[in-house]
Amino acid sequence: MTKQKVAIIGAGIVGASAAYILSKEPHIDLTVYDEGTGQGTSAAAGIISPWLSKRRNKKWYNMVKEGAAFYPDFLNSVMDGESVPSSVYKRVGTLLFKHKDKQLKELFDIGLKRRIHAPEIGELAILSPQEIKELVPIYTKNKSALYASGGARVDGEKLVDLLLKKAVSNGARLIREQVKLERNNHAYAISYGSKKDSADTVILAAAAWLPKLLEPLGYSVDVRPQKGQLVEVALNGYETEDWPVIMPEGERDIIPFEGGSVVIGATHENDKGFDLEIEKETLSAMIKEASHSFSDHFSSSSITSYRSGTRAYTSDFAPFMGEVPELENVYAASGLGSTGLTAGPLVGKCLSELVLNRKTSLPLEDYPINQYVKKTR
Numbered sequence: 598m599t600k601q602k603v604a605i606i607g608a609g610i611v612g613a614s615a616a617y618i619l620s621k622e623p624h625i626d627l628t629v630y631d632e633g634t635g636q637g638t639s640a641a642a643g644i645i646s647p648w649l650s651k652r653r654n655k656k657w658y659n660m661v662k663e664g665a666a667f668y669p670d671f672l673n674s675v676m677d678g679e680s681v682p683s684s685v686y687k688r689v690g691t692l693l694f695k696h697k698d699k700q701l702k703e704l705f706d707i708g709l710k711r712r713i714h715a716p717e718i719g720e721l722a723i724l725s726p727q728e729i730k731e732l733v734p735i736y737t738k739n740k741s742a743l744y745a746s747g748g749a750r751v752d753g754e755k756l757v758d759l760l761l762k763k764a765v766s767n768g769a770r771l772i773r774e775q776v777k778l779e780r781n782n783h784a785y786a787i788s789y790g791s792k793k794d795s796a797d798t799v800i801l802a803a804a805a806w807l808p809k810l811l812e813p814l815g816y817s818v819d820v821r822p823q824k825g826q827l828v829e830v831a832l833n834g835y836e837t838e839d840w841p842v843i844m845p846e847g848e849r850d851i852i853p854f855e856g857g858s859v860v861i862g863a864t865h866e867n868d869k870g871f872d873l874e875i876e877k878e879t880l881s882a883m884i885k886e887a888s889h890s891f892s893d894h895f896s897s898s899s900i901t902s903y904r905s906g907t908r909a910y911t912s913d914f915a916p917f918m919g920e921v922p923e924l925e926n927v928y929a930a931s932g933l934g935s936t937g938l939t940a941g942p943l944v945g946k947c948l949s950e951l952v953l954n955r956k957t958s959l960p961l962e963d964y965p966i967n968q969y970v971k972k973t974r
């Protein structure tokens with residue numbers, strides 16, 4: 598049997614999820630290319646809690662709602678009967694803060710309505726400062742918060758490693774190189790260094806770097822990079838594994854992982870291009886904010902690591918996916934912005950469904966690629 602040669606360029610959460618799914622198909626010969634510098638997925642904070650956003654874009658909401666709902670089933674299939682390591686993914690709940698109690702009540706009502714179509718939100722309750730302290734003993738403020746038990750945290754880097762390991766053990770090849778895409782008669786050439794591979798079908802899961810791949814082929818791509826920096830601190834002496842994700846008012850979230858490790862972030866920097874430089878003052882400012890919004894304990898916590906990565910945004914903040922116009926059998930997705938870790942596995946599944954010629958799990962007409970990727974020459 599001649600196998601269908603499929604190439605995936607980019608192995609963040611989207612490409613790695615597609616790789617895992619396609620690696621199980623016996624008729625596919627799969628190669629995954631990933632350079633990795635600045636990858637959004639491995640820099641991400643790890644919040645999976647899209648339901649209480651006030652953003653009004655219904656198509657985006659449907660993508661992230663379905664994306665969050667897909668996680669448990671997807672991970673169970675990846676783990677093949679074994680339990681999902683809690684260092685990779687855990688449903689710990691979310692605590693959401695607002696300046697005014699009235700806003701919390703409004704959000705609570707929105708949550709109740711949305712739960713009808715998204716039961717994964719789980720239990721909803723407005724918790725008093727004392728009740729918050731019972732969940733997270735370091736809480737030192739005096740505000741109430743909305744709690745949703747279905748919120749989860751995920752370590753993007755560990756999840757991608759897991760997916761790629763499974764894909765490779767299923768027979769996929771993984772090449773850690775930056776590649777170029779070219780047309781090659783009726784197929785495609787993927788080149789890196791002095792090497793050139795061929796493919797019948799290509800998935801471009803290159804996020805913020807999609808313009809760099811497609812512009813040489815005569816395309817204009819409406820995707821821009823946004824820099825995000827995060828800091829990780831140690832809260833020695835606390836067992837943080839089951840603490841909920843904490844979302845204070847504003848952009849700085851607090852994501853407890855295991856062993857006293859807590860991630861704080863992130864920045865949303867639109868004027869830095871692909872810059873990845875870490876600014877020590879920015880990290881200190883984020884810790885200060887966490888200490889101001891949630892707990893004085895952060896002011897005495899020590900920094901254990903930091904990271905920075907690149908998000909991909911379209912000019913109207915909407916994500917897209919589908920077949921690249923005039924490039925038969927080349928499929929792409931991008932523009933997942935600040936919720937791509939939530940949507941990523943499901944978007945990867947949709948791209949693999951396109952390769953397999955199956956109906957996609959999300960309606961493609963809601964995320965039209967030709968609005969953002971245009972052939973100009």
Ligand SMILES: Cc1cc2nc3c(=O)[nH]c(=O)nc-3n(C[C@H](O)[C@H](O)[C@H](O)COP(=O)(O)OP(=O)(O)OC[C@H]3O[C@@H](n4cnc5c(N)ncnc54)[C@H](O)[C@@H]3O)c2cc1C
Nearest residue numbers: 607609610611632633637638642643644776825937938939
């Ligand atoms: C600081 C930060 C915090 C975030 N927090 C959250 C969060 O809490 N929740 C959430 O849902 N989302 C979050 N996000 C957003 C989320 O991380 C991204 O939207 C998502 O990871 C994008 O996944 P992706 O697979 O599309 O792209 P990426 O993860 O960016 O992967 C793209 C990959 O393609 C590779 N690539 C590109 N071009 C080439 C080429 N020519 N050759 C080889 N390889 C190539 C890159 O090297 C990269 O590895 C955050 C993002 C950042 C930066």
